[in-house]
Amino acid sequence: MTTAVRRFSGWAVRTAAVSAVFLTAQSPNRLTAQSEGSILTALPGSTRAAAMGGAGAALVGDAGALFANPAGIATIRHLGLEGSYEPYLQGTAISTAAMALRVSRFTWGVGAQAFDYGTEAEIVPDPSTGGRRGMPTGASFHPYEALAVTSLVYRRGFAALGVSGKYNRQQVGAETSDAWAGDIGIALAVFDIMAFGVSVQNLGGDMGNGALLPRRTRVGLTLNYTDPQGTYRLLTTLEGQWTTGHSAVLIQGLEAGIVTNGVGLVGRLGYATRPTITDASPWTFGGGVVLGRLAMDYAYRSYDMMGGTHRVGLRWTP
Secondary structure, three states: OHHHHHHOHHHHHHHHHHHHHHOOOOOHHHHHHHOOOOOHHHOOOOHHHHHOOOOOOOOOOOHHHHHOOHHHHOOOOOEEEEEEEEEOHHHOEEEEEEEEEEEOOEEEEEEEEEEEOOOEEEEEEOHHHOOOOEEEEEEEEOOEEEEEEEEEEEEEOOEEEEEEEEEEEEEEOOEEEEEEEEEEEEEEEEOOOEEEEEEEEEEEOEEEOOEEOOOEEEEEEEEEOOOOOOOEEEEEEEEEEEEOOOOOEEEEEEEEEEEEOOEEEEEEEEEEOOOOOOOEEEEEEEEEEEEOOEEEEEEEEEEOOOEEEEEEEEEEOO
16 A cells, blocks of 8 residues: 555646646545536536536537537538647646547547646655655656547437447556547537537446546536628527536537638637635636637636646638
């Protein structure tokens, strides 16, 4: 026990600082079982969603939508590609990638997320001090968490039904834990006017030792107040989230901008209620540059004691 603690002490401190963002005023056992199974599943899967408070159940038409609602990729025209990178807290980093391909009434998607804790030196007890101090061995280890997702969606008319299979793996040195889980979602997209989405995430997801991927139900509504193919852009999204063992979260997002001849700027704003004791601001900000079918996105969130995070991403829908 002592050897393990000392060996992974740097990673443990870093993990504790990052996890503090998600801590709740609940019993430790319940925390371990419900919210500590994964950090990735608590974070937005796309830069656009991150800028609007983490809402994503009804943000349809982007490849990254599969991380929030598998049915969200049903409205992609032919092909969608998306990727993002975010230097996160305490020297960690998050990267995501997603692709969606539509063939007739079916859309297939695949995505991956990675949470990189950085490289840590291996430290073992120093026998000359009776194990009271540690000494470096010269070796290092690279803790990480990775999530892979594949989705299949069937669309008929305005309605779409999608399912996802996902695999989560966490590794710290030689110790690993993993889990298989699934998502199911529906989306109702009425032309470019509105979209309604519902998803249930992390069905299954037993990581072992009492840790579970957190079961989450999401219900969202997105409204377009202008023609998204026109000059002016104005969109709002409203989403409720219910996670097992936690209070409900309500997220409100706004996207507005001007695009002329396929080139323009959009700004985004989000606000999320917080049922947890967290260092994260309830407000998020961001924006993007539109260059035809290519969009470059940015999202920012501040933290009281740990500065802020900046996420950048690209979306392409040829």
